[in-house]
Amino acid sequence: MHKVMIILNRLVVGGTAINLVNMTLALKEHFNIVLVTGAKEEDEMEITYLKDMLKDISRIHIHALKRNIGVIQDTKALYGLIHIIRKERPDIVHTIGAKPGFLGRLAARMCKVPVIIHAYHGHVFHSYFSPLISRTIIGLERLAATWTTCIISVSEKQRNELRQTYRVVRDQMLIHIPIGIKQGDFQDHDGRKRQIFRAKYLLEEEEIAIAIVGRIVPIKNHLLFLKMALHIAAQSQGKARFFVIGDGKKLRKKLERYLKRQHADYTYFPEDARKSLITFTSWITAMDLPMAGVDIVVLTSLNEGTPVSVIEAEAAGKPVVATRVGAIEEVMINNVSGFICGLDEPEDLTVKLLRLIQDPVLRKAMGDAGKKHIAGKYTLEKQITSMQQLYSTLIIKSQPQTANAVIQ
Secondary structure, eight states: OOEEEEEESOOBSSHHHHHHHHHHHHHTTTSEEEEEEOOOOTTOOBOHHHHHHTTTSEEEEOTTOOSSOOHHHHHHHHHHHHHHHHHHOOSEEEEESHHHHHHHHHHHHHTTOSEEEEEESSOOSSSSSOHHHHHHHHHHHHHHHTTOSEEEESSHHHHHIIIIISOOSOGGGEEEOOOOBOGGGGOOTTSHHHHHHHHHTTOOTTOEEEEEESOOSGGGOHHHHHHHHHHHHTTTTTOEEEEEEBOOHHHHHHHHHHHHHTTOOEEETTTSOOOOSEEEEEOOSOTHHHHHHOSEEEEOOSSOSSOHHHHHHHHTTOOEEEESOTTHHHHOOBTTTEEEEOTTOHHHHHHHHHHHHHOHHHHHHHHHHHHHHHTTSSBHHHHHHHHHHHHHHHHHHTOHHHHHHHHO
């Protein structure tokens, strides 16, 4: 059985980690998987149950492999990766994320690994750093691409950005494999999941729950969501409530101070479990419950790859109001499964959200359209099949003698 080493920053709450675990558990039936992960950031939450699910997978932890940049720690991480790759001797090194992508590919090249794959679940080419740092990152990505056998994009928009906008990679190296979810998990035929969520967060049946889902970090632009909430509160006649699902203590505290200055009604539910206009739920790992319990999902991000929260919302039959970022126009149909507005159109975003709050028929129609739009698309099964085929094909191509024997 061929050995595949997958290198990821960290196993924390988020769509990328959950997707990776589900994919790894399926691929271990066909490949010997070694999973290498780094350390989480201070305000992130590791998903304990993911570790339990991976008990039969060979896992290696490199503490120096962290998301933030640091010359000393990154050097330690590089040497750690080189040591592990030399010991494990994988047939494939598959990296995910910016930091693992650069250090992992460099280590794999130095160790002469036959197949090196990098997957972009998103990118950090804009909105994360200053223009100078962004240009440096793009330059490093172009360099790392020269060490790479194949690069995976999760959307057509991202594929075009990688080859045309940022000129990171040659077209022949790019493979498009959409991210997938277990769509069946988001069904709630008897309404039980919705009831559980709404009972916990003290939601009355007539109240409309609007949620933003994701880590509380600057790129997700939670401040815009809160400004929308405050603007809408006075016009929704008290029937709209807003939920921030996810956490990030440092920025959350800043957002709470902003709300306090606005004299807004908010609560951090783990510490003060009461009904409020705006509720910070902190981390929720079983995303099928909030997706069943809320009525509208909002995405205000400045940059995205393929937003998993939007796919999950549509699988649950919920309309979405989103900024025009990443692959949003691939996973949504504007004015059909929800509304898409430009980053420079916050007022329009608010107007569209208010329209959905006030129109239950429109909410139902758009939710149904979203579910229909993604049915059969963005499934974990398709993603796993594509990944398995890619691994097998690249392994054969890396072994010319084996390839010739198969042909003969």
